[in-house]
Amino acid sequence: MLTFKTYADQEVALSELTYLRQNGIEANLAQSHDNGILTFQLEVAEKDLETSQLLLKREDLSTTNEDSNFMADYNDQELKDIIINQVDYGQAMVDNARAVLLERNPQIDFSEIEQTREMEFANRLSKQQQGLRARTSGIVAAYIFALMGGIIGLGAGWFIQTGKTLAVDGNKYYTYDQHSRKHGERIKWLGIVSLIFWTLFEHFFNA
Numbered sequence: 001m002l003t004f005k006t007y008a009d010q011e012v013a014l015s016e017l018t019y020l021r022q023n024g025i026e027a028n029l030a031q032s033h034d035n036g037i038l039t040f041q042l043e044v045a046e047k048d049l050e051t052s053q054l055l056l057k058r059e060d061l062s063t064t065n066e067d068s069n070f071m072a073d074y075n076d077q078e079l080k081d082i083i084i085n086q087v088d089y090g091q092a093m094v095d096n097a098r099a100v101l102l103e104r105n106p107q108i109d110f111s112e113i114e115q116t117r118e119m120e121f122a123n124r125l126s127k128q129q130q131g132l133r134a135r136t137s138g139i140v141a142a143y144i145f146a147l148m149g150g151i152i153g154l155g156a157g158w159f160i161q162t163g164k165t166l167a168v169d170g171n172k173y174y175t176y177d178q179h180s181r182k183h184g185e186r187i188k189w190l191g192i193v194s195l196i197f198w199t200l201f202e203h204f205f206n207a
Contacts (some may be wrong), residue, residue, distance in 0.1 A: 001028060001039045001043040001044065001045060002043060002044065002045070002046050002049065002053055003030075003043055003106075004027070004041075004042045004043060004044045004049060005041070005042045006039050006040070006041050006042075006102065006103055006106040007039060007040045007041075007042070007103055008037065008038075008039055008040075008096070008098075008099030008100060008102065008103045010031075010040055011067045013029055013040040013042055014029065016042060016056060016090075017042055019055070019056070020042075020044065020052055020055060020056075023055050025044055025048050025051060025052055025055070026044065026045055026048065026188060027042060027043060027048075027052070028043045028044075029041070029042055029043070030043060037095060037098050037099050037102055037206075039099070039102060039103070039106075047171040058141055071093075071096050071097060071100050072100070074091055074097070074100070076101060076104065079097040079101050079115050080097075080099055080101070080116075082094060082097040083098060083101075083110075083113050083117060084113060084116050084117045084120050085117075085120065086117065087121070087124075087168045095106070096116070098110070103128050112156065113165040121168060124167075124168050125167055125168050125169055128167040128168065128173055129167065129173050130177055131173065131174045131175060131176045131177035131180070131181075132175060132176050132177060132180070133176070133177050133179065133180055134160055134176050134180035134183065134184075138156075139160075139180070139183050139187075141156075142156035142157055142160065142183075142184075142187045143186075143187055143190065145191075146187045146188075146191035146194055147190060147194055147205065148194065148198075149191070149195045149197065149198035149199070150191070150195075151191075151195075153186075153190070153191045153194075154188060154191030154192060154195060155191075156184075156186070156187060157183075157184045157185070157187030157188035157189075157190070158188050159175075159184070159188070160175075160176050160180055160184025160185075160187065160189075161182060161184030161185045161188055162174075162181075163175040163176065163183050
């Protein structure tokens with residue numbers, strides 16, 4: 001017996017197995033774990049390979065069943081992108097992308113995709129560890145609000161200085177880079193001093 005087709009969906013595999021047997025083709029269904037993904041192999045005798053292909057093509061079963069998979073319309077590059085950027089997707093979606101790629105090409109080598117994923121992960125982590133550069137317009141606005149003694153300016157400065165973001169490695173790092181955080185600290189203290197000043201000014205002015 002030779003492996004005729006590989007499936008990620010057991011129901012699809014069983015459906016086509018049953019159809020071939022109903023048409024007099026001796027076929028078996030095996031299963032294996034490839035790259036951590038459970039797959040199913042439809043096996044037929046070598047003499048029945050061509051007949052099996054014609055039968056399934058005629059009934060168009062593979063196309064009908066594939067449409068039930070919401071990722072069936074994704075092209076290979078889109079599926080690879082899901083694996084490469086898997087931190088942005090649920091594990092189920094990543095596993096499904098692997099399974100669909102494996103079903104389309106049982107000989108696919110995931111090592112290159114994995115290398116690209118590791119490089120992308122390291123690049124994103126490095127950027128997150130460094131932090132973002134705050135926009136100049138935002139910094140200027142925060143200084144103005146802080147100078148006016150507003151809570152908004154004080155809060156903005158505090159956030160720029162101390163705000164943290166959850167990174168792809170599960171740890172939290174400062175949202176903004178060191179240059180921006182220095183501005184945040186100045187804005188915070190300017191806001192505190194201004195708030196005290198305007199509070200006292202209002203107190204004595206109304207006294």
